Amino acid sequence: MVLTLVKLLKSREAQRVMRRNPFGVDICCRKGSRSPLQELYNPTQLELSNTAVLHQMRRDQVTDTCRANSAVSRKRRVLTPNDLKHLVVDEDHELIYCYVPKVACTNWKRLMMVLSGRGKYSDPMEIPANEAHVAANLKTLNQYSIPEINHRLKSYMKFLFVREPFERLVSAYRNKFTQKYNTSFHKRYGTKIIRRQRKNATQEALRRGDDVRFEEFVAYLIDPHTQREEPFNEHWQTVHSLCHPCHIRYDLVGKYETLEEDSNYVLRLAGVGSYLKFPTYAKSTRTTDEMTTEFFQNISSEHQTQLYEVYKLDFLMFNYSVPSYLKLE
16 A cells, blocks of 8 residues: 555656656757657656656755855856866757766766767777767867857756765875876876975975875865865866856756666666666775775864865755764864
8 A cells, every 4th residue: 555655656746747847848859759858857658757756856956955055056147168168968869968077977978979979989888988088079068159058058958977075075086196197186286285285295295296195185175275276176176166056957967876777867868778878897996985984084073074164065965964974063
């Protein structure tokens, strides 16, 4: 009886979600078929209807957070083309994907190359990681005229993927500051962080910048001088600053915690799910919650509190609770 009631509620909720299509029923179809937007807001399959309810809740969470924090989230009323450089466009399937570094963006860029490559690529995992990050291999929204941008923002399905903010931050630190091959990051950021945050730093450390401690990295991030000097690097920039979800209404918010499921849902909405799947492989070096907890053990409660304030909107917007390991003041 309970199960039947749940199914009934889901069915009613799904109908409510479908009625809430903000674009109406006249979304321009691509090549005679249903667009991803139509399939998202007016699903033809029951399993897609049930999933649509979850994504409506995620959209509502973003909207409510933007409204409640409007003074912070909407400091600028107008976006410039430069703000749109993270939004990758697939014309053929009417998709716009805002990529967030350290949230499976390499594999999603590979997928976008397959989707928009018009047959040039078929297997995303055959595309080398470094090739996926070559700017010329993908078209971004800032390359269009203002009318073209507005048309695509209205007509294409816009999606992004998010991750627990501090887990993403630790992942960025591990990748950029503990790997010896990342010499460009060591020179660009490591030397600056050590110079500012380490007392009695050796000349070798100041020259190489390859042994930044996590505590120093956190101190650099919360330093007001850092934010005044220049924007954060994209690998540790907040999601709301990269993708502007308070200015751009995303239709779908995928999560790293349900990466495969959410990714394949996007591909099904785009009509390619029968032959294209999100690439999965077990990555033994992946940053976990337990690992993140360990990294924060040596961060003072004062610095934890200041760091949380930097990423607070991402926590709230994407419904991540305050980590249990934090000692906030």
